[in-house]
Amino acid sequence: MTVAPERVAANHWPGLDVVPSGPRAAVSARIARRLFHAAIGRLDVTVVEGDASFGRGGPTMVITRPEEFYARIGRHQLIGFGEAYLTGAWDAEDLGGFLRVLAAEMQHLVPESLQRLRSVVVKRPPRRxxxxxxxxxxxxxxxxxxxxxxxxxxxxxxxxxxxxxxxxxxxxxxxxxxxxxxxxxxxxxxxxxxxxxxxxxxxxxxxxxxxxxxxxxxxxxxxxxxxxxxxxxxxxxxxxxxxxxxxxxxxxxxxxxxxxxxxxxxxxxxxxxxxxxxxxxxxxxxxxxxxxxxxxxxxxxxxxxxxxxxxxxxxxxxxxxxxxxxxxxxxxxxxxxxxxxxxxxxxxxxxxxxxxxxxxxxxxxxxxxxxxxxxxxxxxxxxxxxxxxxxxxxxxxxxxxxxxxxxxxxxxxxxxxxxx
Structure with missing residues (x-):
């Protein structure tokens, strides 16, 4: 496994050193936490967050900085999920095994009622x-x-x-x-x-x-x-x-x-x-x-x-x-x-x-x-x-x-x- 970076150099990775903050980020982080816990509760994985763990058992993910993790996925969804890995806010010994379980259920991770809001929530590719x-x-x-x-x-x-x-x-x-x-x-x-x-x-x-x-x-x-x-x-x-x-x-x-x-x-x-x-x-x-x-x-x-x-x-x-x-x-x-x-x-x-x-x-x-x-x-x-x-x-x-x-x-x- 690669070593988690102690910090992210802003000059090499513009914007990655900035964790979303403010009232909007706080609200989206709370929603992200609930959705993430609900999704993981249905999957054959284990997520460790502090002294708690959830999931049905399987490849293990460890959330090392929960506030950052939920702030990132709350504001930036799957981009934030990946960026939280880059900064070391979460890790997994068997990264591929953990991601495979998520990929197999990708269409069902977000409740169908919320998927109708996809076009409003997700970012569109930049024209450039x-x-x-x-x-x-x-x-x-x-x-x-x-x-x-x-x-x-x-x-x-x-x-x-x-x-x-x-x-x-x-x-x-x-x-x-x-x-x-x-x-x-x-x-x-x-x-x-x-x-x-x-x-x-x-x-x-x-x-x-x-x-x-x-x-x-x-x-x-x-x-x-x-x-x-x-x-x-x-x-x-x-x-x-x-x-x-x-x-x-x-x-x-x-x-x-x-x-x-x-x-x-x-x-x-x-x-x-x-x-x-x-x-x-x-x-x-x-x-x-x-x-x-x-x-x-x-x-x-x-x-x-x-x-x-x-x-x-x-x-x-x-x-x-x-x-x-x-x-x-x-x-x-x-x-x-x-x-x-x-x-x-x-x-x-x-x-x-x-x-x-x-x-x-x-x-x-x-x-x-x-x-x-x-x-x-x-x-x-x-x-x-x-x-x-x-x-x-x-x-x-x-x-x-x-x-x-x-x-x-x-x-x-x-x-x-x-x-x-």
Whole structure:
């Protein structure tokens, strides 16, 4: 477990050092306390608050500063819940286990009568985070340009920052299995897209180049686009090294800084791995219209997408979340249903049967978090602080809880059209 910070430096984390106060905060804190106690009383967890404990038993949460904890969630709901963890107002030895129980009951934590007030209470995403052409590069840089060295500390040697696909039961997979599982995920996507000798492939969202490398080894010519300067730089280095090692030409791969909306050319296949989450729901039609425009006759599309149930997507698409504020500004998860509807309405693409692999992501995130926690000293040496350690640990375990509970999923989706 990461160490709770003794204090929060305002210059590093603007506003996080300020605990909500005043009459309005006091009232909202009292309401939050009652709602939280009522919700926990129905769950298989244990919450310790001073000398008291409540819940039906299970993974334990310890509230170390109750006044701060309830003030934060009273004023800022789930954002405040996450921020209270960052400041050390609460902790959990088995953070992922505790969050998994909450995630499994997410739709029922707040009474249904109060959920009708959601649009009044929750904050809306700021316009500056909308994933427009103007804002997208800043949104991507916020996360992916943190530090290549940071990502290398907890990812496997392929530097794949997306769900792996394990050969057997993902729950039994070990760290030694992660690299092969990441390769298996990529190879399946390339197979679904029909990538082989002579294929002109467009990759939307480069990562650090592993998919480019594997496609080039199949004989494809790859154009890969990204908005991350850090990923472009290291991706190009990795492609050049792989070309020397595996005997393909480095000229087969081009990694360019380019917004997906600006793509030109004609491609036999389009592959995109966990990039659609950054597009924003307002731009999903544009995303698929772009793919439709550049896809050659008979072409195929393979997308790996983190998804959520359709009803939850509709209920939360105008909600500003902790993930937006601290991890992925401008992001939003689609449902499988909405992607099918959008492609039918706005393109000639047609979706095949989805391939669900959510439990594979839960294990991938568990292994990432184990590696991250083991590398805490190196993370600090890179210039990050104790609050960042808690933030990243919370992010990885919060995400793992979503997949482990089934609240969110990840799917490989194949799209074709009848123009062969």
């Amino acid at each position: 985070q909308r994933s427009s052409t103007k804002n997208s590069r800043n949104n991507i840089a916020h996360h992916y340009d943190l530090s290549n060295d940071l990502f290398e500390l907890f990812l496997d040697p392929t530097l794949s920052y997306s769900s792996a696909l394990y050969a057997g039961d993902p729950a039994t997979a070990a760290a030694a299995d992660l690299e092969a599982a990441q390769g298996r995920k990529i190879e399946r996507l390339l197979d679904q897209a029909g990538v082989g000798e002579g294929t002109r492939l467009l990759e939307i969202g480069s990562g650090w180049g592993e998919l480019c490398i594997r496609a080039a080894r199949r004989g494809a010519t790859v154009t890969s686009i990204t908005l991350s300067t850090e990923q472009q730089s290291l991706g190009r280095e990795r492609v050049a090294a792989a070309a020397r090692e595996h005997g393909f030409s480095a000229d087969q791969v081009s990694i360019e800084l380019c917004d997906y909306r600006d793509v030109v050319g004609s491609y036999d296949a389009v592959v995109s791995v966990e990039m659609i989450e950054a597009v924003g729901w307002q731009y999903w039609p544009t995303y698929f219209q772009t793919i439709d425009r550049v896809l050659a006759p008979g072409g195929r599309v393979a997308i790996q997408a983190i998804t959520m149930p359709h009803d939850r997507m509709l209920a939360t698409r105008n909600t500003y979340t902790w993930i937006h504020k601290y991890i992925f500004p401008g992001g939003f998860l689609p449902s499988v249903r909405v992607l099918d509807e959008i492609t039918r309405e706005h393109s000639t693409l047609r979706m095949a049967e989805p391939f669900s692999m959510g439990q594979h992501y839960a294990q991938t995130l568990r292994l990432w978090d184990q590696a991250f926690l083991a590398a805490q000293r190196q993370v600090l040496d890179l210039g990050f602080d104790e609050t960042f350690l808690r933030m990243w640990h919370f992010y990885l375990e919060y995400s793992r809880a979503g997949f482990a509970s089934g609240y969110i999923d990840v799917n490989q989706l194949t799209f074709t059209r009848d123009d062969a």
